[in-house]
Amino acid sequence: AQSVAQPEDQVNVAEGNPLTVKCTYSVSGNPYLFWYVQYPNRGLQFLLKYITGDNLVKGSYGFEAEFNKSQTSFHLKKPSALVSDSALYFCAVRDGRDKIIFGKGTRLHILP
Amino acid sequence: DTAVSQTPKYLVTQMGNDKSIKCEQNLGHDTMYWYKQDSKKFLKIMFSYNNKELIINETVPNRFSPKSPDKAHLNLHINSLELGDSAVYFCASESVLGELFFGEGSRLTVL
Secondary structure, rough: OEEEEEEEOEEEEEEEOOOEEEEEEOOOOOOEEEEEEEOOOOOEEEEEEEOOOOOEEEEEEHHEEEEEOOOOEEEEEEOOOOOHOEEEEEEEEEEEEOEEEOOOOOOEEEEO | OOOOEEEEEEEEEEEOEEEEEEEOOOOOOOOEEEEEEOOOOEEEEEEEEOEEEEEEOOOOOOEEEOOOOEEEEEEEEEEOOOOHEEEEEEEEEEEHHHHHHEOOOOEEEOO
């Protein structure tokens, strides 16, 4: 069975600094990996995904994620954080045609 | 135009009552989901339908009954509500590329 772990409950970053939100996964086959963002009292919004190809995936709002097969990781990154990036971020994994499983979420807090 | 819309946005009800949440998507997707988000923000899949057919039932109590009259709609009916059912329920539809599009959520409070 697949699983996904987000080891940090909260990440604090100063505005303008680079940010990283960590995610590791476990699947039995080739992983389909996703990042979603949730703003307060809103539904989740898709940011980016990795299915195959280039290990560095670019997504919405300047975010990118790096797929690392040997470390089974898919960390979310952004070169320069904005206060408006403050939100709850979810990593998700799907194994083939199986269901999509979400991590517990990481709260990103960008300090002005 | 809202891609995935859920109604109602808020539900407050007494234990033992029955309630329904409706979901509609205008994206033309075949697959729709119900997720439950608890107070700690954990997201748990409940059901998945593909073109009106149930494909995932994630050991949800049978007080919860999804219904999909057509592939654009997936409703959730809950019987005999319990305190532990209080949560935010999200409907989502899935594109052919595997991306989920979520509704804004329906916050259920059981008193």
